[in-house]
Amino acid sequence: MNIEKMQNSITQKPQEKNSDSFTSPSISSITHPEQLSSDVCIDLATNIKRVAHPVLLIGIGASGKTSLLASLLNYPAITKQPLVTTRYGSPLLPSSYPKVEIRTKDARLFYNKALEKIAANQPQAGSSGDPLYVSVHASYKVPNHPQPWERNFAFLEMMGEMIEMAPSPGENGDSFRSLPDQVSALLSHYEGPLSLIFVGPAANARSPIGGLDNAHPALVNAIQNYQRLRTNQSKDNLLYVLTYWDQWTQNQPNLFAHPTGEDLAQALSQQPVRQSWNAFRALHNCVRTLSILPYAPGFFKDDAQGNKMFLGAAGPNAEVYASFNEAIWNWLYGNATEDSVAQKRLSLKPSIATQPPSFMERALSYLLLDMGKGLFRLSK
Numbered sequence: 001m002n003i004e005k006m007q008n009s010i011t012q013k014p015q016e017k018n019s020d021s022f023t024s025p026s027i028s029s030i031t032h033p034e035q036l037s038s039d040v041c042i043d044l045a046t047n048i049k050r051v052a053h054p055v056l057l058i059g060i061g062a063s064g065k066t067s068l069l070a071s072l073l074n075y076p077a078i079t080k081q082p083l084v085t086t087r088y089g090s091p092l093l094p095s096s097y098p099k100v101e102i103r104t105k106d107a108r109l110f111y112n113k114a115l116e117k118i119a120a121n122q123p124q125a126g127s128s129g130d131p132l133y134v135s136v137h138a139s140y141k142v143p144n145h146p147q148p149w150e151r152n153f154a155f156l157e158m159m160g161e162m163i164e165m166a167p168s169p170g171e172n173g174d175s176f177r178s179l180p181d182q183v184s185a186l187l188s189h190y191e192g193p194l195s196l197i198f199v200g201p202a203a204n205a206r207s208p209i210g211g212l213d214n215a216h217p218a219l220v221n222a223i224q225n226y227q228r229l230r231t232n233q234s235k236d237n238l239l240y241v242l243t244y245w246d247q248w249t250q251n252q253p254n255l256f257a258h259p260t261g262e263d264l265a266q267a268l269s270q271q272p273v274r275q276s277w278n279a280f281r282a283l284h285n286c287v288r289t290l291s292i293l294p295y296a297p298g299f300f301k302d303d304a305q306g307n308k309m310f311l312g313a314a315g316p317n318a319e320v321y322a323s324f325n326e327a328i329w330n331w332l333y334g335n336a337t338e339d340s341v342a343q344k345r346l347s348l349k350p351s352i353a354t355q356p357p358s359f360m361e362r363a364l365s366y367l368l369l370d371m372g373k374g375l376f377r378l379s380k
């Protein structure tokens with residue numbers, strides 16, 4: 001296995017020259033992100049709607065959100081014929097947003113440095129630890145079309161601690177922290193379809209407050225908060241990403257690369273994963289599409305201190321990691337084309353598409369196997 005090559009691969013994403021570095025966010029900013037006035041919440045939702053399609057990544061600490069985003073952004077640089085190429089996109093924040101210049105700089109730094117930070121096991125987010133929207137301009141290569149299809153995405157980068165269990169029972173009367181204003185602003189005020197990715201670990205996520213047993217109840221709470229706060233959910237597309245798929249399928253390369261619907265159903269039926277999976281599935285009558293994807297961002301290795309080192313989505317399983325990322329880029333393409341003037345859901349790779357379910361499919365209430373390679377759609 002050529003580890004050096006894989007390490008090189010993680011530095012290949014085109015990087016803008018910027019020598020700035022992050023400072024670690026303080027604990028209080030993680031648990032108390034900057035509050036936004038209702039006017040700023042509305043401005044934020046309106047401004048993002050003008051320039052981008054929002055993608056909300058939600059999951060607890062160490063569930064794999066940042067690794068997923070870093071791998072997704074690195075995918076074009078390490079894949080032979082990528083579906084998509086990216087660059088940093090248009091500014092997303094309204095001028096009324098507190099410390100708008102610093103937050104915009106943080107988001108740009110994230111775009112440029114996410115992968116390096118993951119590889120070095122260093123904290124992400126910005127200097128404050130507040131949730132960020134990272135602007136990513138994507139150019140999709142459309143078969144038989146000379147011009148690419150272009151769209152700006154606003155990816156949420158948030159520390160999972162913000163939605164975990166509150167340290168002392170009774171804080172705000174809740175066991176869990178509620179969603180920060182940066183997220184609830186979009187749920188309450190964004191008119192138009194959102195793409196939501198709920199990140200549920202299949203195995204062993206290391207969380208400051210414990211592993212899987214805490215991850216899934218916190219995710220249930222976040223899903224219920226989505227349900228409670230979201231005003232226009234009938235247009236939303238939701239994806240449950242079952243991360244740590246590599247750990248769950250350890251030593252079973254075929255299962256890792258080619259899971260069937262049954263394999264996936266088995267992984268989802270384990271406690272405590274089934275709690276968040278059931279909460280997610282319960283939204284099937286309310287939203288536009290629900291999908292499920294087993295996922296791993298790339299190759300990890302324990303270093304001498306026992307820390308996990310991310311060595312990139314290359315190496316012997318490169319094609320599998322690419323297929324995971326392609327499934328997500330393709331899903332986003334479908335969501336964003338439907339969201340654009342065309343109002344028609346398109347697919348670059350029909351085999352990994354999520355189309356709205358047909359009448360017959362709606363009559364069914366179990367997992368539909370939608371593709372051989374990763375993205376499974378739920379019937380509505």
Ligand SMILES: Nc1nc2c(ncn2[C@@H]2O[C@H](COP(=O)(O)OP(=O)(O)OP(=O)(O)O)[C@@H](O)[C@H]2O)c(=O)[nH]1
Nearest residue numbers: 060061062063064065066067159160243244296308
């Ligand atoms: N084996 C394996 N390890 C993973 C996977 N996803 C993430 N990790 C590891 O878990 C660590 C935490 O992942 P992150 O992507 O930082 O998790 P996060 O959800 O962004 O966590 P917060 O930012 O604290 O909310 C990473 O440094 C990796 O070492 C995965 O799918 N498989």
Ligand SMILES: [Mg+2]
Nearest residue numbers: 065066124159
């Ligand atoms: Mg993170």
